[in-house]
Amino acid sequence: MGESLQTLEGHSNSVFSIAFSPNGKIVASGSSDNTIRLWDIAICESLQTLEGHSNAVLSVAFSPNGKIIASGSSDNTIRLWDTTTGELLQTLEGYSNTVLSIAFSPNGKMVASGSSDNTIRLWDTATGESLQTLEGHSSLKASSVFEQYSISNHWIVEKVDKEIRNILWLPSDYRPYITSFYKETIVIGSSSDRIFFLKLEYGNHILST
Structure with a gap:
């Protein structure tokens, strides 16, 4: 059994999602307390608390350059945040159900998201525009969506x-x-x-x- 190295405390409810920054120095966590927290792994302290979602945060992902974090929520939205300032950059709307999975394209210009409404959407991170909706994914699961789909x-x-x-x-x-x-x-x-x-x-x- 693996040894516990650190315990990061601060959320007031269940933690549903975790992502490492590209440089491995920061961890993002999404919780059913409706917030995202950014943690400094070296000192085990919370750097930012990102507030804005009205329901549980089920998915988080860093952009390839680590400057943006995307969060998907049970409030049916995706939000893009500045990891340095905590500023909300974009709110991506259009889903009719929970956002389960998120991934950035390698150049960071697109976000792909999977929802329990059985669709995958592509978004422009600069404008927040929905570029494409892929329908008919009845077996969509948060843990496997982006293992199955290769995004360039x-x-x-x-x-x-x-x-x-x-x-x-x-x-x-x-x-x-x-x-x-x-x-x-x-x-x-x-x-x-x-x-x-x-x-x-x-x-x-x-x-x-």
Whole structure:
């Protein structure tokens, strides 16, 4: 059994979600006391208490540069916060039910979120605009949504048992006409008159066009 290194106390109710900052120095926690706390691991102290949600915070995630934290709540909203000042940057609205899961794209410009209304939404972090709604995910679970979906700057690809099953989202000017799958590689003929090779095991980058 693992040894307990530290106990961080401050929430007044159950803690539902935890995330480490990219540099590993800060932990964010979301609670049913409707708050998010940021903790300094080295000194075991609360740095910020982020208040604004009207119901339990079920998911938290740091942006790749660590400057923004996203929180998803039972109040059906997502909120984006400045990790340094604690300022509320954006409130993302549009769900009809609880927000269960959140993940940033590698460049931090998009947030993907999963809800118990069985949809996944993509959001622009700068404007708060909803970019895309992916419907029909009846088996959506908070613990597995973003293990199943690989998110890059321009693609969301569904993987099941390490096999690529479907391209879920592409920019509007890169709609695929033809796709072919081989292990971890997708070959795509698109409306942009180019052929794309996408290999997930190398981090979802386009290897060649």
